Amino acid sequence: MTGSNIAVVIEDDPDIRGLIGEVLEQAGFTIHAAGTGADGLELVRQHDPIVTTLDVSMPGMDGFETAKRIRAVSQTYIVMLTARADEIDTLQGLQAGADDYMTKPFRPRELRARVEAMLRRPRVTASHPEKSVAAASEPVEERADAGWLVHRGLRVHPEMRLASADGTELDLTRSEFDILADLMESGRRVVSKTDLAIMLRGERHTGASGFVSEHDTRAIEVHVANLRRKLGESAVQPRWIETIRGVGYRLTAS
Structure with a gap:
């Protein structure tokens, strides 16, 4: 532990x-x-x-x-x-x-x-699972009974902090996992880079409205690029994560 x-x-x-x-x-x-x-x-x-x-x-x-x-x-x-x-x-x-x-x-x-x-961000061990990000009002393609979020072969379990693509487990950093889980929870709703940066700082549900610098948003871009690399997808023709230019990201259509 x-x-x-x-x-x-x-x-x-x-x-x-x-x-x-x-x-x-x-x-x-x-x-x-x-x-x-x-x-x-x-x-x-x-x-x-x-x-x-x-x-x-x-x-x-x-x-x-x-x-x-x-x-x-x-x-x-x-x-x-x-x-x-x-x-x-x-x-x-x-x-x-x-x-x-x-x-x-x-x-x-x-x-x-x-x-x-x-x-303040979720941290989970095998014996001490903690509650992760709250479920969004817009569902993703499928929400399994066991708590899995599923979209086009991509599976994420926020509480157990597990993720896989087409049956292959993904080795993600904490930031990469948190971003992926947030996008999965949000479905087709666009999540801005600013909102993702605030989420990574653990401030989204605290009422804090701290300054988000250009460095912070650039870091989000790097995390998403690393996440895409591990997913094996292209930013030009994405299978899972769609870029909304000048704003942020969302899941691709089902």
């Missing part, structure tokens, strides 16, 4: 590592810290944290490679931290499996807020 109050901090700068650890300790986490990607990966294996912060520029195995290896063994929430604000680095981080991406210098309050927002 994943530790609900355990966090792993992977950062080669001891001062920043200490600051992150202090911020997360104040938020109620038990901290395990490492200065290299290899050591951090081992901590993730040992402690199965609910959240992991990860520096990009580290000696040896960098943050991108570390994120890929962590994602292969854990569903921990990954927040990547970097001094590089280039868009290509942001995209590479999200493609490596990160759930969020922050540039240094960062405000401790913002880091804590980002982590707390992720934890």
